[in-house]
Amino acid sequence: MSLFELPILPMSATSAAGGCASGGCATGGCASGGCSTARPDQASETSRREFLKTATTLTLGAMSLTLLPGAMAGDESSSAAAPPGGGHPDAKKPMYGFLIDTTKCIGAGKCLTACRVENGVPDGQARTWVERYVHFKDGRVEVDLVPEIGYAASGEPQPEAEDVLRAYFVPKLCNQCVDAPCNQVCPVHASIKSPEGIELVDTDRCIGCGYCVQACPYGIRYMNHETNVADKCNWCYHRVMRNEQPACVEACPTGARVFGRIDDPDSEISKRLATLPTSVLKQHLGTIPLTRYVGLTDEVT
Amino acid sequence: MTSFNDTRHLWALGAFLAAVGLVGMVVRRELVPDDFGRTGPYRASALDDIAARPSLFQADATCHACHESVEHERAGTLHEAVRCAHCHGHAVEHVATARRAAEDPSITLPPAAEWDGDFFTKVDLYVTKDRATCLSCHAAVVGMPADFKKIDVALHLEEQGASEPLAKETCFECHGGHDTAP
Numbered sequence: 001m002s003l004f005e006l007p008i009l010p011m012s013a014t015s016a017a018g019g020c021a022s023g024g025c026a027t028g029g030c031a032s033g034g035c036s037t038a039r040p041d042q043a044s045e046t047s048r049r050e051f052l053k054t055a056t057t058l059t060l061g062a063m064s065l066t067l068l069p070g071a072m073a074g075d076e077s078s079s080a081a082a083p084p085g086g087g088h089p090d091a092k093k094p095m096y097g098f099l100i101d102t103t104k105c106i107g108a109g110k111c112l113t114a115c116r117v118e119n120g121v122p123d124g125q126a127r128t129w130v131e132r133y134v135h136f137k138d139g140r141v142e143v144d145l146v147p148e149i150g151y152a153a154s155g156e157p158q159p160e161a162e163d164v165l166r167a168y169f170v171p172k173l174c175n176q177c178v179d180a181p182c183n184q185v186c187p188v189h190a191s192i193k194s195p196e197g198i199e200l201v202d203t204d205r206c207i208g209c210g211y212c213v214q215a216c217p218y219g220i221r222y223m224n225h226e227t228n229v230a231d232k233c234n235w236c237y238h239r240v241m242r243n244e245q246p247a248c249v250e251a252c253p254t255g256a257r258v259f260g261r262i263d264d265p266d267s268e269i270s271k272r273l274a275t276l277p278t279s280v281l282k283q284h285l286g287t288i289p290l291t292r293y294v295g296l297t298d299e300v301t
Numbered sequence: 302m303t304s305f306n307d308t309r310h311l312w313a314l315g316a317f318l319a320a321v322g323l324v325g326m327v328v329r330r331e332l333v334p335d336d337f338g339r340t341g342p343y344r345a346s347a348l349d350d351i352a353a354r355p356s357l358f359q360a361d362a363t364c365h366a367c368h369e370s371v372e373h374e375r376a377g378t379l380h381e382a383v384r385c386a387h388c389h390g391h392a393v394e395h396v397a398t399a400r401r402a403a404e405d406p407s408i409t410l411p412p413a414a415e416w417d418g419d420f421f422t423k424v425d426l427y428v429t430k431d432r433a434t435c436l437s438c439h440a441a442v443v444g445m446p447a448d449f450k451k452i453d454v455a456l457h458l459e460e461q462g463a464s465e466p467l468a469k470e471t472c473f474e475c476h477g478g479h480d481t482a483p
Contacts, residue, residue: 062318
């Protein structure tokens with residue numbers, strides 16, 4: 001096929017049009033005579049019109065062809081698609097919330113093991129972790145991670161209690177942002193905002209490009225080094241769908257983690273959210289997290 | 302009036318675009334899952350796939366379904382919110398076997414193992430009477446809430462006159478396991 005000749009066609013047509021657009025150019029370069037294969041103005045006009053007609057018809061025809069598979073594969077999809085940025089497309093679906101009460105966390109790390117057992121998280125990686133913020137009397141603030149086996153068994157050196165102004169633990173897990181940056185960057189639609197508003201990873205579809213890991217401002221997503229696809233806290237979606245509590249909530253011995261339906265005013269979480277002063281992480285980013293915290297200071301991000 | 306001479310170029314272009322369209326159609330059909338977009342911009346059955354994963358962390362209710370006496374022992378104590386799994390292991394295999402045994406009487410449950418003190422291996426079932434499990438929560442650590450029962454181990458054992466402070470079962474000289482009041 002002489003594909004590479006094709007561009008010549010429209011170009012010559014354009015140049016012909018350009019040359020005579022101002023009118024009055026009787027025969028262009030041939031006006032001085034001597035060019036025997038003169039293209040009369042009339043003929044050039046006609047062929048141009050014919051060319052445009054045919055070209056338009058063919059182009060539209062080809063375009064409609066490429067549209068066809070879209071209509072075959074996903075016509076229901078476009079009409080039933082979720083609103084931009086996820087959210088709750090179906091108002092009747094339950095709405096869940098997560099509350100972390102940092103004033104109750106004792107840093108025992110029971111939630112960490114529970115999560116690892118429940119979700120098969122490989123060693124050295126975590127869907128949830130607990131940070132400790134230590135405010136010293138001299139103004140320093142130090143942050144460290146609670147070891148999964150607990151501080152006592154780990155034998156890590158501890159700060160002197162008399163130097164400490166205030167110290168507390170901050171469990172971290174997926175914030176389940178309503179406007180989730182990790183969801184938006186996925187090139188293969190493996191990031192799912194479920195109808196309940198929970199962000200999930202379709203591990204069969206994920207190609208492991210890692211964009212979402214970069215996109216999450218909270219560092220929640222990671223590349224699972226056993227499966228080589230993205231992984232993240234999903235509030236134990238499978239448990240929640242069976243009306244069970246997420247594993248970390250079930251495991252917490254002090255009630256520092258509270259999970260429940262925020263559309264039910266009688267639920268534990270609704271009552272606590274209604275009375276406690278709560279805040280979210282990195283509010284300035286506008287991601288609208290559903291995980292709320294009690295007792296945060298500005299140092300926590 | 303002369304006709305346009307180079308129509309074959311247009312036909313070639315048309316044929317090329319049609320071929321591209323057809324190939325695109327076939328490729329898209331192959332690559333896009335059938336249920337893509339049914340409930341949102343994702344593979345709809347992925348929700349069911351994820352929801353079908355087993356619940357492995359056992360709530361206390363699962364344990365109490367068989368071990369009723371323990372439920373009564375722990376009811377109303379300070380340790381009511383401590384999960385069985387924290388001291389006895391996550392018992393994933395134990396619960397799975399127990400469920401099979403409920404239907405098939407020929408299956409017997411293996412006895413609980415001795416705990417090797419490693420928290421990472423707590424997926425099995427253990428009978429634990431080990432100070433390490435107590436201290437995994439109660440050893441005083443900077444950052445604990447003021448109202449939590451923190452224990453400065455050395456001081457506490459000295460005050461209470463523990464006979465063998467470093468013995469595994471030191472704590473249980475005074476405290477019960479399920480009802481922990483001294």
